[in-house]
Amino acid sequence: MAGYTGIVLADGYGAYDALARAGPGFTLAHCWAHVRRKLIEAEPHYPDPCRTALELIGQLYAVEREVPVLPAAAAVETAPDLLALRSRLRHERSRPIVAEIQRWALAERALPESSLGKAISYLLGLWPGLTRFLDDPRIPLDNNRTERGLRGVVLGRKNHYGSRSTRGTHVAALFYSLIESAKLCGVDPKRYLLAAIRAALADRTAVTLPHTLLD
Structure with a gap:
């Protein structure tokens, strides 16, 4: 990805941070679905605190559902009205929710090596990238669509043992x-x-x- 300019929405894999530091045109955003998965993994052992955070993340997704889905075939620049609506909703509704999630993470106490402690550390460690969607309406909350697209690659790799x-x-x-x-x-x-x-x-x-x- 040397020389790439644009937005990359990813999980917490450290290589992306190195790429973001190497290129001024490389904008790194992080995926809320991966944070949610960490909390779901911890929920059986820490039901109450995890439920609080998961409900807040659910509210973020509820805000996103109020904006009509931009057709994948269209460039985001062709839908200024949708982007303006998403930007306004995120500023008015999502920003306070994100602030509440941060307050929860900073106030919650858990052993660092516990599943809850790891989930909180993951969330706070990626905080700048997780909040980048608030200032750029083009950035979705997660990269689930991309991961679904990669499913065929993974299945193919298992079936034909790679590209040789x-x-x-x-x-x-x-x-x-x-x-x-x-x-x-x-x-x-x-x-x-x-x-x-x-x-x-x-x-x-x-x-x-x-x-x-x-x-």
Whole structure:
């Protein structure tokens, strides 16, 4: 990802922090779903404090549901009204909820190596990235959609034991990206691949991306 500029929404994997420090155009946001999972894991042992935090996170998602979903095929810049609404709701409704979550995390006492202690440490350690969505309406609360898109990669890896070569890995990454992009655009992947192949056969310099097939 050297030279990448834009927003990356990720879990707490440390490599992303290094990339964010290396590039001024690299904006790192963190995923609330991963925080929620940590709390769910701790909930059987610490039901009351975890329930409080999970209810607050649930309120964040409730605010997000008040904004119509932006079609995946559309660039966010084409929906200024939706972005303005999301920005306003986040400022008026989400920001106080986030402040309450922070107060909860700072006030709660737990052993560092306990499941609750680890969940709180995870949350506070990622706090700048977790709150970045408040100032940028383009950033979603989580990267669940991306993780669902990677499910095919994981299943394929188990079934055909990887790509067997560096070139094979690059080709697989290219096709996985194009196919998942087609799905996000609402374009049938088979239809897209056929159109791209036919265009390339007619003109070797042709580049056909999924969104160009939208009616």
